[in-house]
Amino acid sequence: MNTFTTLKMMPSIAQKVFSTEQVKATEPVAAQIAGISLYELMERAGLGVFDELQLHFPQARRLLVLVGHGNNGGDGFVLARLARQAGIEVTLVEIGEQAKFSEDTRAACQRWLDNGGQNHRWPHPLHGYDLVVDAMLGTGIQGEVRSPYREVIDKLQEVESAILSIDVPSGLNADTGSPGGTAVQATRTVTLVAIKPGLVTGRGRQYTGKLSLARLGIGATFDKLAAPFASLIRLEDLPPLPPRPANSHKGMFGRLLCIGGNQGMPGSMRLCAEAALRTGAGLVKVLCHPQSQNVVVQGCPELMLADPEENPQQLFDWASCFAIGPGLGQDPWAQEWLNALLSYQQQHHKPMVLDADALNLVAASKNKKLPGNTVLTPHPAEAGRLLGLSAAEIEQDRYKALDRMVQLYSASLILKGAGSLVSANQERYVICDGNPGMASPGTGDLLTGVIAGLLAQGMDTGHAVLRAACLHGAAGDMAAEDGGERGMIASDLLPFIRRLVNH
Secondary structure: OOOOOOOOOOOOOOEEEOOHHHHHHHHHHHHHHOOOOHHHHHHHHHHHHHHHHHHHOOOOOEEEEEEOOOHHHHHHHHHHHHHHHOOOEEEEEEOOOHHHOOHHHHHHHHHHHHOOOOEEEOOOOOOOOOEEEEEOOHHHOOOOOOOOHHHHHHHHOOOOOEEEEEOOOOOEOOOOOOEOOOOOOOOEEEEEOOEOHHHOOOHHHHHHOEEEEEOOOOHHHHHHHOOOOEEEEOHHHOOOOOOOOOOOOHHHHOEEEEEOOOOOOHHHHHHHHHHHHHHOOOEEEEEOOHHHHHHHHOOOOOOEEOOOOOOHHHHHHHOOEEEEOOOOOOOHHHHHHHHHHHHHHHHHOOOEEEOHHHHHHHHHOOOOOOOOOEEEOOOHHHHHHHHOOOHHHHHHOHHHHHHHHHHHHOOEEEEOOOOOEEEEOOEEEEEOOOOHHHOOOOHHHHHHHHHHHHHHOOOOHHHHHHHHHHHHHHHHHHHHHHHOOOOOOHHHHHHHHHHHOOO
16 A cells, blocks of 8 residues: 555655756846846845855954956955955955956956055965955866966965855866865855855765855746756655554555675665664565574564575565665675575566665676665665766766666665765755764665565655655754764664654
């Protein structure tokens, strides 16, 4: 029985993500429709960033503004003028070349000068300010950062001041979140018109700091003109799960078979299986190495143990879905069970989650064809093995890696990490829930269990991986709020997982 038939599955998306090409092409059109000149848009950008400055850095009385020669620098000239008019002491340093100013940037510079501002040239001291405003490169960087911007960015790493970046931290690729050799480490970034993909996942999240969005009065028009590259999603954006029927019994909520927990690795499977129970799966059976059985069920008598000598066909027929990988290992025992399951699934196509060593074994196999209703849950190193790349290459462009894995394996997929990426129902999502405290052993095993627990109850693979990723991250946030990020362990999330599936 599908207990989610009455659930409206499409999320109410709070924010969308757009590529730099989309912004470059659509922003002028949106401004024209709104009756706003591009110079007026620059004025609005400077004002929007200044409003954020006053909100988040109200004590800043000595301001250093670093401007480049592009439109990002023009935004900086506007902000500098507004800050000076508000009584803030402003020092403005030009890094770019005035000969390369656009007409709008030149106009913004002239208004700054006409209002009593003064331009200094690099090199100039960067220390001794309450706040540094980075208006150097914005989205204008694609390759390596060149001189003199590289020297400025490297020197900024030595200052103690907070740094506010306009649109994108200088040096950061706005689409991938990968630095061009170096990038500004911002305290806060105010991005303009639309959120760019590189700001919200992987290393880009670290460089971006806290993220604000200033839509400049053209956001609604912009959204009508451009299809999103991806969508930001939080658990709160998803509809709540429906109440269970009054005549419920455990058989209505699925039969999950978890395979893993090889010799010496029982903990991974225990975490996975218990997470599935806490998510609401009806019956959870564990197939693990005989030497792992006692540890897997100790303290959780609700878990069932499969007889490893039982006929695989009978075991697989019992289950309505599968989770394989946590603690599986890569020895003949592991390979035999994975091969048996994949062979069975070629005919039956039951929902299935592959994680950890199941992914590594699939990566080593020449056969990349997986059955339908499959979910893959790699972290960057596992994703690298699936694609024949290094983890560093995966992190260079996480969106590209996600798309390549989906194309190669035809599965729903989550690429784990800061700002985990989900491909579900032919859409990309960036998970906003979660925190650095979840970078601890076993949290990925929990995620596998949560996904499988939702699949067991009848949720389709795309929506299960999306909801599970949000739920898992939100549970981690609640655990961090309860006891802090440092020292958090995977099992700390279990009571919050249960709480969240009920609200």
